[in-house]
Amino acid sequence: MSDQVCLITGSSRGIGAASARELAARGHGVVVNHRDSATDAEAVAQEVRAAGGAALVVQGDVTDPGDVARMVDAVVGQWGRLDVLVHNAMTPFPVTSFADLSWEQLGTKLDQEMRAAHLLTHAVLPGMIDRGYGRLVYLSTGLSRRPRNGMIALGVAKAAxxxxxxxxxxxxxxxGITANIVAPSTVEDTAVSERLPEELRAQLAAATPMRRLARPEDVARTVAYFASDDAAFTTGSWAPVNGGLIMP
Structure with a gap:
C-alpha cells in the first residue's frame, strides 16, 4: 500500500481533484470525496488508478455529522488508518455587497464553513492522536485578508x-500533528472563478505580479508539501498561493 492515506474533501474537480492526483503521484493512497458528483469523482479515481495509484471514492456531505463519521469509517475500514486530511470542500455563499447581505446569508455561510471544519477535524483527530502522527491541511483564500467587493461572506467565513x-x-x-492553511487567490477552473465575469478574471490576472491566475496544480503542490514530512516542523502557518498578489 501507499505511504500515507489522504482524505481530500470536495475532490471531484478543481483544487481537490488536482490535490488527489498530486498526492497519488507522490505515492499516497487518496480518498476522493464528493457530495453529489459521483461520475466526476470516479473519473478522478480512475485516473489515479490508471497511473498506478490507489484511490477510494466516498460520498458524503461535509456538513452532515452522520456522513462525516461514515466517510472516516469507510477510509479506516479500507486502509486501517487516515494520515492526512485535506479539507477543500467549498460550501455555498452569496456574492453580494454588505449593504445587500442579510444576517441569514452570512450566518448560514459561517455556520456551514465552521461546521464542516469542526466535524471533520473531530472525526480524524482521535486516530491521529493514537498514532502520534497526522497532517491537517485546510483550504482558505486570500480574501480572508484582502477584501474584494461582493466577497464578504466568503472572506469572513474563511477568516474564521x-x-x-x-x-x-x-x-x-x-x-505529532500539524495543521496548516493554504490560501490561494482566484484559481482557474474552479466553481468560484466560474462565478466571476471574464473581465474581472482578466483584471485579477493583470494585477498579479506573475501575470496570471493560480491553477489547481499550483495549489495542489503546496497542499502536498504540507501533507509531507518536509513540513514536519511547520504548523499554524498561512501559505498564500497567489503569484505575489498578497505578500503577508
Missing part, C-alpha cells in the same frame, strides 16, 4: 477558519 486552524495547530502539536 484561519483562526480555528491556528487554535487546532497549537493544541495538537504535542501529538
Amino acid at each position: 477558519l484561519d483562526s480555528f486552524v491556528r487554535y487546532v495547530a497549537a493544541e495538537v502539536a504535542p501529538h
